[in-house]
Amino acid sequence: MNLNHETERRLRRVAEQFSLEGDIESIRSLGDGFINDTLLVRTAGTAPDYILQRKNKSIFPDVPAMMENIRKVTDHIRRGVVARGGDPMREVMTVVPTRDGRLYFVDEEGEYWAVTIFIADTVAYNRADTPELARKGGEGIGKFQAQLADFTEPLAETIQGFHNIRYRFGQWDAVLAADPAGRKASVAEEIGWVESRRREMLSFWELVEQGVLPTRVTHNDTKINNVLFDARGEVLCAIDLDTVMNSTCLNDFGDAIRTYANTGAEDDADLSQVGLSPEMFRAYTDGFLSQRAAQLEQAEIDYLAFSARYITYEQVLRFLMDYIDGDRYYRVKSADHNLVRTRAQYKLLQSMEEQYNEMCAIVKEVAAKYR
Structure with missing residues (x-):
């Protein structure tokens, strides 16, 4: 323009x-x-x-x-x-x-x-629409994390509570108590989705707080257009580092799977289109672990598949919370846009839960190949 x-x-x-x-x-x-x-x-x-x-x-x-x-x-x-x-x-x-x-x-x-x-003569993609490209995206984020595996300097928290579900529950409880837009009663079923998984998600985050899942450098915005490729399609580098912080490296993996492996759109009104693609999940996992498997602790490998459920759940909570709060955070295109997003992400979460054993088996198989 x-x-x-x-x-x-x-x-x-x-x-x-x-x-x-x-x-x-x-x-x-x-x-x-x-x-x-x-x-x-x-x-x-x-x-x-x-x-x-x-x-x-x-x-x-x-x-x-x-x-x-x-x-x-x-x-x-x-x-x-x-x-x-x-x-x-x-x-x-x-x-x-x-x-x-x-x-x-x-x-x-x-x-x-x-x-x-500006890095000239590069290729960038807005969407990973093939397993081959999904694998390359996983390789790009895995490479970025691997390059920082021995990084020891302190990093500032640029966005408070990012992917910290305990912090998000504090926000959630406050919004439910206030019900500023008067929408709480109309989404009782959706609130139940969030509450029924609260304990499970807090249990995962406790592993981070206790150090069972170590804190590393994370990118925190792992969509594929934040990876640059050369003309041959090989990974050059990760870009858009504004959200670089310390957290569990599983956050990067989980958020990537939420976008790469979703068969529908994040705000898909047609829920029949939404689900987890095992093929895309395997491809991204392979690319990511080709760079990271040898560096990760066993606990990180064990919870890699769960991280996709965790991050998707967090997004369900945040979209629904913003809807109840009167659409104060996310840009919306209609009065029910955040509710549409909530339901689409919940459908993706259900698909992940249904295929969770397969996801875990894929991670185990791929990790064994590279360790």
């Missing part, structure tokens, strides 16, 4: 605060992200192009801490890439500092901006 003259001029002033090589030729919108505003900055001659982003301070209240997280993990990955003779300009994101050495710039309106080098 082309920008009007005044907008482009304002964005040029922002971009010029960063240590860019070459003169800026143009700036245009890139992609359709829901959280950050993303722009492509084209430069003259042989200088690299750049990605300019306005970071959403409503979602990420501490952008400086978020950028420091990104710096830490990309520096660590870069050292590993260099040590094995790889290309650090293509195999890891490169954060570009401002002219005074900071990782971000704050404009006159208080908005936060950051810049990374």
